[in-house]
Amino acid sequence: MTAQEKKRYHHGDLRRVILDTAMTMLAEPAGVNFTLRAVARRAGVSHSAPYKHFEDKAALLTEMALVGFDQLTAALDNSVQVAPEGFRSKFFAAAAAYIDFARQNPSLYRLMFGGEFGTISAHLDPRALKTFDFAVKLIEQGQQEGQVRERPLKGQATACWAQIHGLTMLELNSLLQPEKVGENVIEQAIVALHEGLNI
Amino acid sequence: MTAQEKKRYHHGDLRRVILDTAMTMLAEPAGVNFTLRAVARRAGVSHSAPYKHFEDKAALLTEMALVGFDQLTAALDNSVQVAPEGFRSKFFAAAAAYIDFARQNPSLYRLMFGGEFGTISAHLDPRALKTFDFAVKLIEQGQQEGQVRERPLKGQATACWAQIHGLTMLELNSLLQPEKVGENVIEQAIVALHEGLNI
DNA sequence: ACGCACAAGTTGACACTGTCTACATGGAGG
DNA sequence: CCTCCATGTAGACAGTGTCAACTTGTGCGT
DSSP, X not given: OOGGGGGSSSXXXXXXXXHHHHHHHHHSTTGGGOOHHHHHXXXXXXXXXXXXXXXXXXXXXXXXXXXXXXXXXXXXXXXXXHSOSSHHHHHHHHHHHHHHHHXXXXXXXXXXXXXXXXXXXXXXXXXXXXXXXXXXXXXXXXXXXXXXXXXXXXXXXXXXXXXXXXXXHHHHTTOOOHHHHOTTHHHHXXXXXXXXXXX | OOGGGGGSSSOSOHHHHHHHHHHHHHHXXXXXXXXXXXXXXXXXXXXXXXXXXXXXXXXXXXXXXXXHHHHHHHHHHHHHHHXXXXXXXXXXXXXXXXXXXXXHSHHHHHHHHHOSSTHHHHTTSHHHHHHHHXXXXXXXXXXXXXXXXXXXXXXXXXXXXHHHHHHHHHHHTTOOOHHHHOTTHHHHHHHHHHHHHBO
């Protein structure tokens, strides 16, 4: 774990290094078309070293998407812990945190939901489903507080996710510009969504 | 326009042929990673012929996305014309037509909203905005019929589009499987959306 | 303490891609 | 009829994902 260990022939941490490097490159402007060889170069290893840790480029991308879901879930969890008590407060906090995450990691968010690669299968992974579970639990708590009408839990959670995800996508694609679509569309939409859940 | 005109050195229709061929290949299974050279091969021209009609591969993809928006708008227009009178009827018809389009052209739909390439700019193209205009007009008609509460028109239209788009994405990514999420989630979500608009 | 199997690296090759430049063709307009 | 120029072709180039063959050196059982 010392500094010079990086020079070891087997530095034992290459998988993590490659993953981190790839995440970094994805986050850079125009990092969408990042290349496997470029990742290896920046990581300081040969161009085929990544194949010892990831079967495919698709496998790396899938893992990256899953890391993205981990981070998103963590951001959501954190937002509701920080937010004041009450369903309404936590609901708006979570929605804001979700969209913020996408705004700050647009390429990653697109990778997570793009489905261009093996990514589609990633959505059925437990790590991705955790994000869905978060929504379910939040709605459930709202029902227990009497703030959300009693309907099939998963249906409501799905509707919520769909709405927020749709908004996020439109936002990422610059379709929610105020001059085109009016001010605070996002806020309005979330308010409407909340009203829809409300008793 | 006769059959043998295809053999002309300049057959004068290459742009359309290339576009059609590319659309066909995109529609095929695993056509997501379709290649420019493969399009040229199938079109029976040299590998660099497409460059006389499209500056880039990105330019071709952008044009394909715009064609997708044309088709989607046409499908929506048709659905409301066929549907019985009344806002509710037309609203549900349009929602169903939208999701159907995506289900039948998943790769195209992803291309339209993926934003991986120059596609993002395509969303600001008039041809893409027509789809948005459709939603606006539909809601407007609902308001005139007294079926939709009076709120900022574009805000409501955006919320609708976001919801449907979000649902569509989840559906395309196989996240709406009945055993995971309950039966008829889509219908429920659309009903909820309609209720949200309703007075 | 020793030697060795095997995981973890490297190098080099292959087919293929997007794109550029130079050249060929032939249809339309003076 | 001739010639210009849009439209096509051929070939080259750097760069990519992936594979196979080779090297290295670490952890294990004896």
